């Protein structure tokens with residue numbers, strides 16, 4: 001069996017259950033993911049996503065910067081400041097033109113509770129809509 005250079009304890013990135021995992025690394029690459037037994041959440045178990053779904057980490061197709069659409073339907077790199085300003089300007093324009101309920105927010109189980117809380121504050125407190133939902137709501 002391969003001996004890891006390093007073991008990183010973390011939380012599975014896939015859903016709100018929050019299973020605890022050990023990432024086993026060799027030469028800087030994750031080669032195995034084990035469920036941790038020392039917690040009340042997953043007690044060593046992982047579903048197929050949490051156990052095997054880590055190929056995306058090394059994909060050359062991962063986005064490294066925000067993208068904006070050009071006039072021909074293509075994309076070009078922009079900075080985070082440019083992206084956030086663009087989103088804020090467009091939110092404000094749409095809200096002014098069509099009203100606050102023309103905008104909706106969908107949050108993700110991949111976000112932390114704090115990030116989800118901030119998203120509803122943005123929706124209700126800044127945009128002025130209750131159109132806020134979450135992918136894990138049944």
Ligand code: SF4
Nearest residue numbers: 012014015019047050
């Ligand atoms: S291992 Fe499966 S159930 Fe556990 S947090 Fe990850 S995706 Fe959710």
